[in-house]
Amino acid sequence: MSLISAEKLGVRLGGHEVLSGVDFAIERGEIVTIVGPNGSGKSTFLRALIGAQPLNSGRIVRAHGLRIGYVPQRLHIDPTLPMTVARFLSLPRRRGAADVSRALERVAVPHLEGRQMADLSGGQFQRVLLARALLEAPDLLILDEATQGLDQPGSAAFYRLIEELRQDLGCAVLMVSHELHVVMAASDRVICLNGHVCCQGTPEIVASAPEYRALFGTGTQGALALYRHDHNHSHEGDCDHAHHRHEEEA
Incomplete structure (x- = not known):
């Protein structure tokens, strides 16, 4: 059984649909990172998982006795x-x-x-x-852009510590990050969120998905794009097909 899972999760804030139809699960020992532009619902999603944000639709299932450690933004x-x-x-x-x-x-x-x-x-x-x-x-450690305001060496050291803690404690780690080079280095799985799940998979798969590139551009740092706070994006549908296609190509 997953430590925590979301099924068709939906959240509205002030009459605006922030999250729609989000499916999610994380297993013990896994490091999962959520990326997405500003206003994409990343922090709202984390608050929904820990029970601090009411749902408008869907449900969240937690393993019995699940202990969560939360590091706020x-x-x-x-x-x-x-x-x-x-x-x-x-x-x-x-x-x-x-x-x-x-x-x-x-x-x-x-x-x-x-x-x-x-x-x-x-x-x-x-x-x-x-x-x-x-x-x-904690069985699950949740971090909401925990390195915001740190310089690059400080940020890199913090994420190395997170990886060590995962190994030592055997806990799962779910983090929101705007540092995409960190995503590539530290994550088992990446979820690209923009109101709904655009695409997900290993960092390499997500970086090559058209939905991800539409959000972040193509950049020059390996396969991962540079993060762009001002990049507007609209799209339709889900990228499961892209996820599977790139997995086969990998």
Whole structure:
């Protein structure tokens, strides 16, 4: 059984259809990345999976006892509010000092317990958010553009850590990313989303699918295109046929 699956998932926000007919499943130990232009419903889809966004149609099925660790796209903490890392990691449930220490070591920022959250660098802050997610001992780790605002070396190091955690913990990883070179390096499967699933498969298959190229252009970085925030796109139908055709060609 999949850890979590969505069947014909649909979401409307403010009378606008954001997601329609989305089918999805992820297995234990798998790394799946969702790509798509701004406004394509990526974050809404993640919120629907964790139960924070009501559905208008379809259903979500979770494995019994599924534990999810969630790393949000951004989290604002008032810089005037005194809050240590240890205190933050103990919200909303109190955590023992040994658990906090172990989680911080696991994400390669040991000895930050006494530091103020407001004093952390961007990379440290994201790793503390990741440590908080790991305290749930997750079967599924969900990251919503968790490296936004980090420079390229910091981002690459963060995703290498994610891959190590997948190997060490055996958890599945579902992430939204705008860094397509990371997608190629780290993902078992890529889902291209633009209100519905345009195409999916291994990174190489998705990169060669016409639906993907219509969204992102053809670019020059190997098979994967450069991400274009301003690229408008409309299309019809599904790309299962393209997915299978490119799989045969691969």
